Amino acid sequence: MKKLRWLWVLGMAQVLMGCATVKPYEKENLADPIMSISSAEALRELKWLEAREGSTGGAGGAGGGCACK
Amino acid sequence: MRLQVTHKGLCAGMVAASVAALPAVGHAGLSDPAVSYTFSHYADVHGVAVRGQYVTASARLKDIGLSLQWVNDHVVFPAIDAPPGSQEAVDAITTASRPISANANPYEDYVKTRNSIETSANYHGYTLGYYVSVESDYFAQMVSFGYNHDVLGDNLNLSFGGSYSWDHIEPLADNDTQNAPDYRRTVHGNVIATQVLTRSTTLRVGTEFNKVEGLQHDPYRNVYVAGTNVPENHPTERLRHDVFADVNQYINNRSSLNIDYRYYGDDWGVSSHAAGIKLNQYVTERLVFRYRYRYYTQAGATFYRDDYTAPGGVHGYMTGDYRLGDFGAHLFGGRVSWNTGQWLRRIGVAAPAQLMFSYERYFNSNNFSATIVETGLSIAF
Numbered sequence: 001m002k003k004l005r006w007l008w009v010l011g012m013a014q015v016l017m018g019c020a021t022v023k024p025y026e027k028e029n030l031a032d033p034i035m036s037i038s039s040a041e042a043l044r045e046l047k048w049l050e051a052r053e054g055s056t057g058g059a060g061g062a063g064g065g066c067a068c069k
Numbered sequence: 070m071r072l073q074v075t076h077k078g079l080c081a082g083m084v085a086a087s088v089a090a091l092p093a094v095g096h097a098g099l100s101d102p103a104v105s106y107t108f109s110h111y112a113d114v115h116g117v118a119v120r121g122q123y124v125t126a127s128a129r130l131k132d133i134g135l136s137l138q139w140v141n142d143h144v145v146f147p148a149i150d151a152p153p154g155s156q157e158a159v160d161a162i163t164t165a166s167r168p169i170s171a172n173a174n175p176y177e178d179y180v181k182t183r184n185s186i187e188t189s190a191n192y193h194g195y196t197l198g199y200y201v202s203v204e205s206d207y208f209a210q211m212v213s214f215g216y217n218h219d220v221l222g223d224n225l226n227l228s229f230g231g232s233y234s235w236d237h238i239e240p241l242a243d244n245d246t247q248n249a250p251d252y253r254r255t256v257h258g259n260v261i262a263t264q265v266l267t268r269s270t271t272l273r274v275g276t277e278f279n280k281v282e283g284l285q286h287d288p289y290r291n292v293y294v295a296g297t298n299v300p301e302n303h304p305t306e307r308l309r310h311d312v313f314a315d316v317n318q319y320i321n322n323r324s325s326l327n328i329d330y331r332y333y334g335d336d337w338g339v340s341s342h343a344a345g346i347k348l349n350q351y352v353t354e355r356l357v358f359r360y361r362y363r364y365y366t367q368a369g370a371t372f373y374r375d376d377y378t379a380p381g382g383v384h385g386y387m388t389g390d391y392r393l394g395d396f397g398a399h400l401f402g403g404r405v406s407w408n409t410g411q412w413l414r415r416i417g418v419a420a421p422a423q424l425m426f427s428y429e430r431y432f433n434s435n436n437f438s439a440t441i442v443e444t445g446l447s448i449a450f
Contacts, residue, residue, distance in 0.1 A: 021221070021222050021224060022222075022224055022265045022267065022268055023222075024223065026268045027265070027268065029268060029269045029319040030265060030268070030269065030271060030319065032319065032325070033357075033408075034319075034323075034324070034325045034349035034350075034351065034357060035271070035317055035319055035325050037273070037315070037317065037327070040123075040125065044107070044109065044121075044123065044443075048111055048119070048441065052392065052398075052431070052433070052437070052439070053341070053365060053367065053392055053398065054339045054341065054367055054369070054370070054392040054393050054394075055309075055311070055333035055335075055339060055340075055341040055343070055367060056279065056309060056311070056333065057277045057279075057309070057310075057311035057313065057331060057333055058277075058311060058313040058329070058331040058333075058343065
């Protein structure tokens with residue numbers, strides 16, 4: 001667990017330092033719909049997964065408020 | 070009962086008010102309206118079936134982004150499939166996660182519905198939200214807030230969010246378990262960073278925590294402890310946290326690869342690893358296929374036992390919930406989405422739309438399996 005925490009901290013540091021400067025006109029591929037992450041879909045999935053598994057999270061949304069768990 | 074009617078009235082009132090408000094909002098300068106409808110169907114090997122409908126509407130009012138979502142879930146718990154009075158029937162009734170009383174015959178299907186409404190407003194990166202959910206035995210409300218900001222030449226997005234929910238639980242009449250009113254409170258927080266790594270790669274990392282207080286076991290379920298049938302009992306406080314990361318890579322043959330990982334842990338002793346991979350591929354200009362696989366493994370709670378041999382369980386706690394034990398699971402499936410382009414003009418809708426259909430299968434090491442089917446339509450006017 002401690003190793004994972006350190007890995008996560010290192011990952012965050014890497015992100016915060018900024019790995020590259022990509023100009024807006026270079027983001028055509030990043031803007032393609034197949035690159036989008038749907039939070040609505042992730043939250044729908046999390047709802048039924050929470051009813052079948054003992055863990056939660058990863059969708060980046062607010063928690064609580066559902067008896068369907 | 071009075072509570073139930075009141076909450077249904079509140080929900081119906083909110084829907085009616087929202088619909089009635091739409092024309093007025095239109096006159097007030099509504100722009101970029103979009104609506105989507107998603108139908109999902111879940112069915113598992115235990116006979117539980119959930120039919121969910123999601124209706125989402127969004128628009129802009131000057132600089133404010135508005136969204137409203139209504140969700141309706143229809144859940145069917147199967148009847149006890151064993152001869153009345155048999156030991157198998159007694160065991161099934163004891164461990165059922167549904168009320169059993171004169172009004173809820175164990176040899177008949179039990180049906181419950183859930184309605185929820187979620188609204189949010191977004192202004193220059195700030196988000197405020199409110200959520201209300203109504204069931205016959207559960208009433209939940211939540212307020213949420215968030216802020217996100219682009220920095221480093223719009224190559225890094227930092228997001229912070231939090232929420233507080235307060236739930237009122239009023240178990241229905243049940244023959245042999247606990248039905249006193251109770252509550253649950255949840256405080257949630259998250260920090261997420263999304264970084265553009267290259268022209269075709271993004272990385273997202275985040276962490277979340279939840280502090281949950283109040284009733285966290287099934288009030289309808291009993292557990293055999295030292296040969297005696299007693300109500301399930303979980304701790305009333307739980308601290309949950311997770312860290313996650315996902316990489317999204319665009320590939321030059323018009324496809325993309327998404328790899329994600331999540332670690333979860335809590336103070337009940339449950340810990341888990343989840344890893345997944347998704348491949349999106351354009352088949353034609355408007356048709357996209359997606360294939361996915363997810364692996365999940367978890368270690369169980371410290372008080373979970375397959376059999377409780379000592380009176381009092383483990384430090385007074387006992388559970389019949391397999392989700393708190395050790396197990397592993399696999400999920401795989403596919404999705405096809407079709408951008409209709411101008412096709413909807415033929416039926417009088419001059420707006421781009423997207424149709425989606427997905428089929429997924431879920432298996433775990435407890436001989437459990439489920440099928441999840443979703444279909445949806447999104448229209449951006």
